[in-house]
Amino acid sequence: MTGAAPAVGIEALNVYAGLAAVEVADLLAGRGLDPARQDNLMLDRRSVGLPCEDPVTNAVNAAKPLLDALAPRERARVELLVTSTESGVDYSKSVASYVHHYLGLPATCRVMEAKQACYAATGALQLAAGYVASGLSPGAKALVIATDVAVVDAYAQYAEPATGHGAVALLVGDEPQVLALDPGAFGLHSYETLDSARPAPDQDVADADRSLFAYLDCLDRSFADYADRVEGADFGATFDRLALHTPFAGLVRSAHRKMTREWTSLSPGDAGADFDRRVAPSLAYPRQVGNLCSGSVYLALASSLDAVPCVRPERVGLFSYGSGCASEFFSGVVTGESARAVGRMRIAERLAARRIIDFAEYTRLLKVTRSCLVPERNREVSRELWEDYLDSGERAGDLLVHTGVTDYHRTYAWS
Amino acid sequence: MTAAERTPPATPPEHAARTEADRALREVIAAILPALPPQEVVHTRHLKDLGADSVDRVEIIAGVTARLGLDVPMGRFSDIPDIGALVGFLADCLDRSRRTA
Numbered sequence: 001m002t003g004a005a006p007a008v009g010i011e012a013l014n015v016y017a018g019l020a021a022v023e024v025a026d027l028l029a030g031r032g033l034d035p036a037r038q039d040n041l042m043l044d045r046r047s048v049g050l051p052c053e054d055p056v057t058n059a060v061n062a063a064k065p066l067l068d069a070l071a072p073r074e075r076a077r078v079e080l081l082v083t084s085t086e087s088g089v090d091y092s093k094s095v096a097s098y099v100h101h102y103l104g105l106p107a108t109c110r111v112m113e114a115k116q117a118c119y120a121a122t123g124a125l126q127l128a129a130g131y132v133a134s135g136l137s138p139g140a141k142a143l144v145i146a147t148d149v150a151v152v153d154a155y156a157q158y159a160e161p162a163t164g165h166g167a168v169a170l171l172v173g174d175e176p177q178v179l180a181l182d183p184g185a186f187g188l189h190s191y192e193t194l195d196s197a198r199p200a201p202d203q204d205v206a207d208a209d210r211s212l213f214a215y216l217d218c219l220d221r222s223f224a225d226y227a228d229r230v231e232g233a234d235f236g237a238t239f240d241r242l243a244l245h246t247p248f249a250g251l252v253r254s255a256h257r258k259m260t261r262e263w264t265s266l267s268p269g270d271a272g273a274d275f276d277r278r279v280a281p282s283l284a285y286p287r288q289v290g291n292l293c294s295g296s297v298y299l300a301l302a303s304s305l306d307a308v309p310c311v312r313p314e315r316v317g318l319f320s321y322g323s324g325c326a327s328e329f330f331s332g333v334v335t336g337e338s339a340r341a342v343g344r345m346r347i348a349e350r351l352a353a354r355r356i357i358d359f360a361e362y363t364r365l366l367k368v369t370r371s372c373l374v375p376e377r378n379r380e381v382s383r384e385l386w387e388d389y390l391d392s393g394e395r396a397g398d399l400l401v402h403t404g405v406t407d408y409h410r411t412y413a414w415s
Numbered sequence: 416m417t418a419a420e421r422t423p424p425a426t427p428p429e430h431a432a433r434t435e436a437d438r439a440l441r442e443v444i445a446a447i448l449p450a451l452p453p454q455e456v457v458h459t460r461h462l463k464d465l466g467a468d469s470v471d472r473v474e475i476i477a478g479v480t481a482r483l484g485l486d487v488p489m490g491r492f493s494d495i496p497d498i499g500a501l502v503g504f505l506a507d508c509l510d511r512s513r514r515t516a
Contacts (some may be wrong), residue, residue: 040470158468193490208469213489216473250470258477 002138008133008183009332010125011141012069014345015302016062017166017289018047019389022362024161030359031154033161041158042249042283046290047165047250049149049356051194051368052386052401055167056410059147059189060400063103063169065345066143070171076409078373080110080128080142084294086118086198087148087373088113095147102400103145104334104410117196118245119322121146121168121294124329128172129181131337142172144293148404151202151370159206162248163289168298177341179301179316185224185233186330189218193336196323201373210324212251218327219244219255220262226329236264239317239331240310242278243300246286252279288351294322302342309339355389372402379405383415390415422476432513436483440498443478457476458499483509 028035033336067075073344081103084097094113099125104110114120122143128142139413147167151161171387195211198204244252260271285303286292292299296397297320304316321327357365383390390399403411444456444465451465462472468496485508493503 040468190424207493209472210490210493211471212469213476213493216477217488217490251473254470254477257474261477339445381462 001192005339006133006135006172006174007176007180008129009172010170010178011173011175011341012066012171013164013178013297013298013302013342014062014169015166015289015292015295015347015350016058016169016287017164017292017351017354018049018058018297018338019052019354020048020050020357020365021045021288021351022048022357022359025211026359028160029081031157031160032360033158036330037158040250041162042287043161043290044251044287045356046161046163046288047354048365049165049369049372050365050386050389051372052163052203052381052390053149053369053374054402054410055083055089055095055147055149056102056412057400057402058149058167059083059085059095059099059167059169060102062147062167063099063143063145066169066171066172066398067103067105068207069358069363074141075104076106077139077141078105078143079137079140081105082112082124082128082142082144083113083292084124084144084146085148086115086117086120086293087151088115089373089376090328090408096145098410098412103143107144109229116294117322117324118247118291118296119326119328121170122297122318122320122328122330123326125170126186126330128245131183132172132174133183134328142315144170144172144291146170146298147370149369150290151373153197153366153370156204157227159204159208162291163204164292164296165170165294166289166292168292168295168302169359170298176204176332177335178305178338179334181330181332182230182315185226185230186328187222187224187229188326189221189225190326193323195325201375202370207359209402213319214323215245215247215251215327216255216258218321218325219259219329220327221414222319222327223259223263230331234264235259235317236266236274238315239278239332240314241282241308241316242305242318243282243297243304243316243319244279244319245297246283246300247291247296249287252283254345285347285351291362294320305334305339306348308344309336310334311336336353339394361366375408376405377408383413432506432509433502436479436509437502439482440475440479440502443475443482447448447474447478456498458502459497460496462501479505480508485509485512
C-alpha cells in the first residue's frame with residue numbers, strides 16, 4: 001500500500017487537556033438531567049477550562065513539550081504552523097499568530113488558522129504532509145495544533161457533559177515515529193448541512209439527529225471512497241486498530257456496530273469482540289476528556305497507543321468528521337516506537353492529575369470562561385485567583401496563561 | 416375485464432409495505448427500549464417522546480433499515496416529525512427498492 005513514496009506523517013503528538021475536570025455524573029445531577037443517559041454517552045468525566053486558559057494557551061501548552069524535545073536545528077525547520085479551531089479569538093487575527101510567538105517559532109514559517117469544525121486538523125495534517133512529501137523543502141517540518149474551548153451552558157443539555165477543553169499538537173515531518181501515513185490511502189465525503197455550528201462566540205447550536213446521522217453517513221461514504229482508492233481495503237481486516245472522531249464514546253460504539261454490519265460478515269457477538277479489540281482502547285482518553293473537536297481523533301489515537309502499546313507494525317484506520325460537513329477516512333502505520341514516543345508525553349498521568357471539581361465550582365468557572373472568546377477592547381484576567389489550580393497537578397513544565405486583553409491585543413504570561 | 420382484474424388483491428402493495436415497516440420498527444424499538452410498553456409506540460409521537468436518546472435513535476434507525484434490507488442514508492431521517500411519518504417513509508423506501516429490484 002505504501003509503495004515507493006517517502007514516509008511522511010506524525011513525528012510527535014501531545015495532548016493538553018487542562019487542569020480541571022468534572023465528573024459527568026455530577027454534571028448531569030447538577031443540571032437535573034437523566035443519569036441513565038451516561039450509559040449511552042460512555043463518558044466518565046470531562047475537562048473544564050479555567051479563566052486563565054483559552055485556545056491560545058491550550059495550543060501552546062500542548063505543543064511546547066514537542067518543541068522542547070527538538071534540537072535547535074530541528075526547531076528551525078518548522079516551516080508551517082496551522083492552528084485548527086472552532087474557537088477563534090478574532091475574525092481576522094489567528095490563534096496561530098499568538099501561538100507562533102509564544103512557541104518561539106522561526107520568522108521563516110507559514111502561519112495560519114484553519115476552520116472546518118471537528119475536521120480541520122485532519123485537513124491541515126494532510127496538507128502539511130503533502131508539503132513535506134513534495135520535496136520542495138527537504139527536511140521541513142510542520143506543526144498542526146487542534147485547539148478548542150467549551151462555551152456551552154445548561155441550554156446544550158446532554159451536549160454539555162460531552163464537550164471537552166484542550167488541544168492536541170502534531171509535529172509533521174519525514175521521520176514519522178508516531179504515525180506513518182499510507183500515501184494515497186484516504187477517502188473523502190463532504191456536503192453542506194447545518195448539523196452544528198457556533199454562530200456567536202458564546203453560543204453553540206446543534207441538531208443531534210442531523211449531526212449523528214451525518215457522522216454515520218460520512219463514515220460509511222468516506223470509507224467507500226477509501227475502498228475505491230485502496231485496492232483490497234477491507235473494513236474488518238485491513239486495520240489492526242481504529243481511531244475515530246469521538247464526540248462521545250457511545251456514538252463510536254454505534255458507528256462501529258453499523259460499519260461491521262454493513263461492511264463485514266461478523267456476527268453481532270464477533271462484532272462486540274472486534275470493538276473491544278480494535279476500538280475500545282481508543283476511547284479511554286476521550287471518556288476522560290470529552291470532545292476535543294478536531295483534536296478528538298488524535299486524542300483517540302494517543303489513547304489507543306497508550307492503552308495497548310503495539311509490539312509490531314500495525315495499520316490504523318482513522319476517521320475525522322467535522323460538522324457542516326467534511327470528513328475523511330485515512331490510514332497509517334504505527335510501531336512500538338509510536339507507543340514509546342506518545343508514552344514519553346505522560347498523557348495519562350497529566351489527565352489523572354487534573355483537579356476534580358464539583359458542580360458548584362464548575363458553574364463558577366463557566367460564568368467567566370463562557371465569554372473568553374467574546375471580543376472586548378480591554379479585559380483583565382486575574383491570574384492570582386487561579387494560582388492554586390496552576391500550582392497543582394502534574395505539569396510538563398512552564399504553562400502559558402491568559403492574563404487579559406489590552407486594546408484588543410490578548411496578553412499572556414508564563415507560569 | 417378478466418376475473419383476475421376484477422378481484423383486487425387482499426392487501427394493496429403499498430399497504431403491505433406499511434404493515435411490514437410498522438412491524439419491523441416496533442420490533443427494533445422493543446429491542447432497543449425493552450422497558451417501553453408497546454402500546455406507547457403511537458404514530459403521533461417522536462422517538463424522543465418514547466425516551467429514546469440520540470444513541471437509541473441511531474440504533475433504531477440503523478436497526479430498522481438493516482432489518483428491512485434498505486440502503487438509505489441516515490441523513491434522510493433527520494427531519495421526520497413522528498413515528499407515523501417514519502413508517503410511511505420506510506414503506507416508500509421498501510416500495511421503491513422492490514420496484515427497482
